[in-house]
Amino acid sequence: MRALRTSAVAAIAAATAVTAVSGCAAKNDGKGGGGKGTVEVTAxxxxxxxxxxxxxxxxxxxxxQNKGSKVTEVYLYAPGDRIVTERENIGPGTSAEITAEVKAGSYEIACKPGMKGNGIRQKVTVSGKSASTKRDPKLDAAVSAYRTYVQEQADQTLPKAQKFADAVKSGDVEAAKKAYAVSRVGWERTEPVAESFGDIDPKVDVRADGVEKGQKWTGWHKLEQSLWEKKKISGDDKKLADQLITDLKDWQERVGKAEITPTSMANGAKELLDEVATGKVTGEEERYSHTDLVDFQGNVEGAQKAFELLKPVVAKNDPTLAKELDKQFTAIGTLLDHHRDSKSADGFVSYDTIDKAERKKLSDGVNALAEPLSKLAAAVATAK
Known part of the structure; x- marks a missing residue:
């Protein structure tokens, strides 16, 4: 969960070189990356x-295009602040693109200068029906398999989270610490799907600097603070442990009904790498426990799963991209392997023991993977 997200929102995930939308009402004024049929967003x-x-x-x-002086995020919201797709960390003077499969209806596009608050919003209308071109059956198979995967991750998370909650409720600080990071793996692998609901993420995964005015801080990171910084468990923490399980059960029951498309899978993979870049590599996500590498691995595994399921189509449509992604996923896995610790409860060294030089290697590896991964949505959107 990014530090400055306050309403389970994130930025539009990038994709490049996609066929323009036929008949789209958007204009092309020659300013930046737009082309015929492209909707240009100037932040x-x-x-x-x-x-x-x-x-x-x-x-x-x-x-x-970000023409401001601050890093921004851009979101496409359905009613109820349900995230359709997202892209974060768009630096001043830089551009990004997104390919999203969008149904008819009313939406909002939001830009978030400084990656704060609810953003500057514009209402948009999507009309008509999607083109009647037949989708590659391999993409349907990928969506079906991914839906099974996200449900499995939620199902497997609940008993691990229950073990963590039980340790908190018993007042056993050391047992709770050992169970903490492991309980989060399934969530981290499928976070974009969880975030798409809009209301669950702020309850279970918000950090201290992401809590909105009037919102009570709940979830994993509030308990993380108590365990590592305060080094004690309060009566309120025990209640929060029960609330965490309640909220995760809500996620478990709803995740199978999430709207999933080939492009949302691809964009979600990029979002997971953005999560690594903005929270894990910086050490902000797990600022008290320093278990960032567990989250890092979970994000990478979730992104790789989406790619592997889409790979039969990507390899046909853009074989160079498929080969590059294979190469970069292998490389990031090798980097993570350097920091494993068999004696640790969660399998990794504490992130605060990793020096700047090693953190830069991890950051460079994430960037090397994120660039080709940003092209994944375009590759599946052009598939016939």
Whole structure:
């Protein structure tokens, strides 16, 4: 969970070189990455301007330019702040693109200068029906398999989280510490799907600096603070442990109903790498326990699972991209292997023992994977 996310929102995940949306009402004024049929999103420190506020359903391409002085995030929301897709960490003077499969309906596009608050929002309307082109059956198979995967991750998380909660409720600090990071793995592997609901993530995975005014801090990281910083468990913590299980059961029951498409799988894989870049490599995610590498591995594993399921189509559509992603996933796995510790309860060294040089290697590895991964959605969107 990123430090500055306050409403389970994230930024639009990037994709490049995608076929333009036929008949889209968007304009192309030659400013940046837009082309015919592209919806251009221009973000500044005080505005979020769109080249079109109505466009047809189907695979939609957004070209985002950050003309402000702050790092920004951009989101596409369905009603109820349900995330359709996201892209974060768009630096000043840089651009990003997204390919998303969007159904007819009312949505909002939000830009978040400084990656704070609810963002500057614009209402948009998606009309008509998606093109009737037949989708590759391999993509349908990928979606089905991924849906099974995310449900399995939720199902496997509950007993591990229960073990953690039971240790908290018994007042056993050391047992709770040992169970903490392991209880989060399934969540970290499938976080974009969990975040898509809008209301679960702020309850279970928000960090101290992501708590909104008037919101009670609950979830894993509040308990993490008590265990490692305060080194004691309060009566309120015991209640929070029960609440964590209640909220995770809600996630478990709802995850099988999440809307999943080939492009949302691809964008979600990129979002997981963004999570690593903005929270794990920096040490912000697990600032008290320093178990960031467990989360790091979970994010990478979830991204790799999505890619592997989509790979039969990607290898046909863009074989160079498929080979590069294979190479970079192997490389990031090798980097993580350097920091394993068989004596640790969670299998990794404490992140606060890793020096700047090693952190830079990890960061460089994440960046090397994130760049080709940003092209994954485009590769599956153009598949026939």
């Amino acid at each position: 500044t420190d005080s505005s979020c301007e769109l080249s079109a506020k109505e466009f047809p359903a189907g695979h939609v391409r957004f070209a985002v």
